[in-house]
Amino acid sequence: MIPAAVEHIRPSTLDEALEALGDPDAKALAGGQSLLPVMKLRIVRPSVLVDIGRLELGGVRLMNDELRIGALTTWDELESAPELQRPSFAAIAECAAEIGDLQVRNRGTLGGSLAHADPASDMGAVALALGAHLTLRAAGAERALSAEELFLGPFTTALAPGELITEVVLPLVEGSGSAYEKVEHPASGFALAGAAACVTAEGRQRVAVTGVGAHAFLLPLDADPLDALAEAEIYGDRFAPAEYRRHVAGVVAGRALDRARKRAKEAT
Amino acid sequence: MPRASAVGLVVNGESRSVEVEPRTLLVHALRDGFGLTGAHIGCDTSQCGTCTVLVDGRAVKSCTMLAVQAEGCDVTTIEGLARDGVQDPIQRAFVEQHGLQCGFCTPGMILTASDLLSRVPDPDDATIRRALKGNFCRCTGYQSIVDSVRVAAATLREGSAA
Numbered sequence: 128m129i130p131a132a133v134e135h136i137r138p139s140t141l142d143e144a145l146e147a148l149g150d151p152d153a154k155a156l157a158g159g160q161s162l163l164p165v166m167k168l169r170i171v172r173p174s175v176l177v178d179i180g181r182l183e184l185g186g187v188r189l190m191n192d193e194l195r196i197g198a199l200t201t202w203d204e205l206e207s208a209p210e211l212q213r214p215s216f217a218a219i220a221e222c223a224a225e226i227g228d229l230q231v232r233n234r235g236t237l238g239g240s241l242a243h244a245d246p247a248s249d250m251g252a253v254a255l256a257l258g259a260h261l262t263l264r265a266a267g268a269e270r271a272l273s274a275e276e277l278f279l280g281p282f283t284t285a286l287a288p289g290e291l292i293t294e295v296v297l298p299l300v301e302g303s304g305s306a307y308e309k310v311e312h313p314a315s316g317f318a319l320a321g322a323a324a325c326v327t328a329e330g331r332q333r334v335a336v337t338g339v340g341a342h343a344f345l346l347p348l349d350a351d352p353l354d355a356l357a358e359a360e361i362y363g364d365r366f367a368p369a370e371y372r373r374h375v376a377g378v379v380a381g382r383a384l385d386r387a388r389k390r391a392k393e394a395t
Numbered sequence: 396m397p398r399a400s401a402v403g404l405v406v407n408g409e410s411r412s413v414e415v416e417p418r419t420l421l422v423h424a425l426r427d428g429f430g431l432t433g434a435h436i437g438c439d440t441s442q443c444g445t446c447t448v449l450v451d452g453r454a455v456k457s458c459t460m461l462a463v464q465a466e467g468c469d470v471t472t473i474e475g476l477a478r479d480g481v482q483d484p485i486q487r488a489f490v491e492q493h494g495l496q497c498g499f500c501t502p503g504m505i506l507t508a509s510d511l512l513s514r515v516p517d518p519d520d521a522t523i524r525r526a527l528k529g530n531f532c533r534c535t536g537y538q539s540i541v542d543s544v545r546v547a548a549a550t551l552r553e554g555s556a557a
Contacts, residue, residue: 203453228528
């Protein structure tokens, strides 16, 4: 399979890239692990690919009370970043380690995955549970968007045309612990149900689930996940009916919470 | 219609250039442009891993990367592993441990193993299996492949200790 004819440009600065992305038929190409497969299937046919893959938008930095992750940081880099070994951010590293396979993790990026918004993407749940904000840039504009505002539906986000995720910013909550758990589809590796949990030193908890609805979503804060999931709109398909997914989501949410609590204790 | 243009890259240690359209996948540039047919096309949907090559030392699926994305990069295919007609230790281990039957998945298996062993010199079996998750074999049942990678790791460690 070969993508439809497309132009390719590789801007040398972010500003040039943002200007090129002002073209409504342009698509940003980062690692390409989500975009190229859908281009090969010709589900997506941009007229121009704006190759941002070599811009300096990678890396993990802990600054004051915030963790800032560049949008082009690959899963492989997240898996091994020392900052993400901290109990507060451990969910990010363990989620990254379970994504796709080695080859995909070598190329796939955090920002690309969030922008792609696959309803079963793992990192969406982690971003929600950890209270992430995204920095969005467009030509001459910048704004922040919370992870909760990002996802609108399957493969649909609140990104405006021409906007690019440049950074993911997470609050450092001292004494907190986080974890990610999933049961994956044995063939695709995507989450049949996945859950990310963050627990603070005071025992406050945030749990988000993925793979079970139109997009990853946050459960009500401090709610019992089983009660919250009983109320949630859950999707089913031929692999896993809705009631089975609801059950599995409860199981993985419980496991993620348990491990997040343990990590919060280690942190204090 | 975007026209083909010359893309330069280092292939198996040699600076090469190939005329490709922007949409040309790396695997097609390698096979059709350079005649390096060791990069196989299996599923063509980023699943099976037989198109795996090393780009700047890291395993990537060459069916899921554009040739233009590899511009200026160092690309290693299975043809580039042997030195002066002598097989690479990973290739040798696959032969000796019966790590292949039909051989279709083997280039991808070996190059993925090469990425793994460059980072983890002494992987346990679980680590090897995890690294090879994106490489499908329909013949061997995988055990002999895991054995091959473990033996190759030992050979490489001896080599680096010597």
